[in-house]
Amino acid sequence: MTHTDTSLVQEKLLARINEKMEELNFMRPIPPGSLARLHEEMRLIHTYHSNAIEGNTLTLQETKLVLEEGLTIGGKSLREHLEASNNAKAFDRMEDLAKKKRSIDHVIIQEIHEIVTRGILEDAGKYRTRNVRVAGAVKTPPDWSKIVKLMDELIKMIAESKENPIETASFLHHRFVEIHPFSDGNGRVARLLTNLYLMTRNYPPVVLKKEDRGKYYKSLRAADAGNLRPFANFIARAVDENLTLYLSISGGNDELLPLRELAIETPYSQEYLSLRARQGLLDAVKIGKTWHSSKRAIEQYLSEHGKKDV
Template identity: 45%
Template structure:
């Protein structure tokens, strides 16, 4: 769901002109231009002021907001369920759309409710259902505080890849290339040792949660352990670890996909991790603001 510039201006208590400037400068995550009008995600939060543009300065702010959130009264079961339903629909839509699924947000919502969309493939329907089941599984793992492992990753992938039964939860056995990417995935015989190394590095990392997950996500996608479904699985793993740490899940918008792809290239070409970490931090900051604003109300 999207709102207009005027609606965002009223919500954020700023001028229409200020909202347009923020959108044109790329400071409103997920906002995009359609003709002369800006489409702004309904859950977009007013961008923080200029002092907080980078991941480094956002980290302590995010940590403080999490601490505030923990001290507030808990959300009711009804509030949590409503948040979950709204997030699941948009998250499923965006994560699948990044990988080429053509179902719209409304169509994704309809499929999640058990309806069938005419002239859309069975594959696209199954991708929605598989992603939903995988996210529900993630929530269960969070409640049980299960440690990340190769088996867990394969289990998540098994649910994600609902349309390709023979490849579900199985490491690929053939070389692959990612068109347009600056990095080539490892050869099949290196997948197991590289996955073992990645999980060991992640477990032993003393970096903050955002930096740690940005590095893990890029390295996981670089290994590209499965024949398909790596992106969706990787983003689910990020949310698994965020939620285990007490943070809300994040949803990388389809409209930010180019910025997302560029963050991978920045790491592989320039050894720059901050592009991905900044993106994660920005989304996480927005989600925390959303939760806190609900409690304020």
């Protein structure tokens, strides 16, 4: 990576993330009970969304039943069940590696892939030994004979990066899927490696949502064309959103509440606040189909935009 003085991430968004990181660090250590609940929630929603992006048809509730109850869902394939249990196990392993502050290397990359694709691919945990084409992709992945060299370069660049961790994680994610080192499962592994990199630097894990699949692939295509900025901001928004979720465990002004409840204390309707949330002007997260925010975020919005809106 080439160091530049100009951040790829929008200045205001990065400032908000840095402010939230300070708040989160002030909260640490997070009580064990709260931490365990966060782990279970992140494990479930990461597994569901990461698989759904790739076409797995298990719903969030079905994924929860597979992971927590070990149930078999009628009408769903064995592969879909394996994808759910494997991805959850890989998430656990990723968290364990993050706690140990392990640097990303060939062994870790191949280990995570082996867990993700165990019982699904014959070459689980092994770099591909043939050329492939990716459906819908403009660029063809590099020749298989170049993979080890390209991965060597990527691992070295990540280890030596002096950029903001979010930018480095974005570069890692994009370059990894661009190299496409495995015959299948590259997207799932990329999302886990992105989290491993961020978590070793004390960020919470991020979840890239199925609903944002279009934006995800569009920003990756922009990175293919040499513009990493849209993808870096896409990852940054995911970081920002999960920081909000983590901070909400402290309750008080950071507790997440539906916008319909928060709107009562403002001059605005729920619909208007939802619009501002979609525009990124109101710090909010979507849980299911409902926008949530906090009293702190509402107060900040009113101080910055209130007079202009009324």
